[in-house]
Amino acid sequence: MNLGRRQHILLSVNLGFLGSQLSGTDDPTTVLNSILGAYGLPQLKGAGGFKLYDDFDQEYVFEYPRSWVGRSNSLRQGVYVSDFNTADKAVVEVFPEPSGADLVLEVVSRAVSPGQEVGGDARLILPDERRIKTEAVNIDGVSYTYIRFPSETVTRSGYQIRRKNFAVAAAKGGVVYSLVASARSDQYNAEKEKVLQYIQGSFRLRR
Structure with a gap:
């Protein structure tokens, strides 16, 4: 046969x-x-549905679509999960709490330009601060900062890749834990927005 x-x-x-x-x-x-x-x-x-990322060696938990694939964040501390078909993704980063710096801008700059340290063939553009929307919420005694912003990457060939980003960050013991869930703008729709918001809202630090 x-x-x-x-x-x-x-x-x-x-x-x-x-x-x-x-x-x-x-x-x-x-x-x-x-x-x-x-x-x-x-x-x-x-x-369908969501799966809980719950590694007892990490200080955070969150949910992501069951069909996404996870791996360690190769550029920095944290984890990276994504849909290998659409490039939708959620990235967790762990870094020292900035002294005297704006936490929101630090989270955004790390999300937009994670590869600048190792080079690459793209030019990454930080969004105008007026397009960054934030909200602080206290949950179980922990202050979470929710951030929404656009991002843009321009390749050497001039191709523009725009993304919609939903982030959340919280600090614990002098360390910041941030999650950024995002999707390409040309593939964006109401269903993806709900998924990204769900991932963003599921992020919690261990007590």
């Missing part, structure tokens, strides 16, 4: 091994789709 390319690939992979390589997911559909997507093949319907 002749098998199609997708069936042949699925029969030949070791799902247990691949699942162990994709940090933050134990969903077999997510693992399979990551393989199919790499080969440019049609994918299976993704799992």
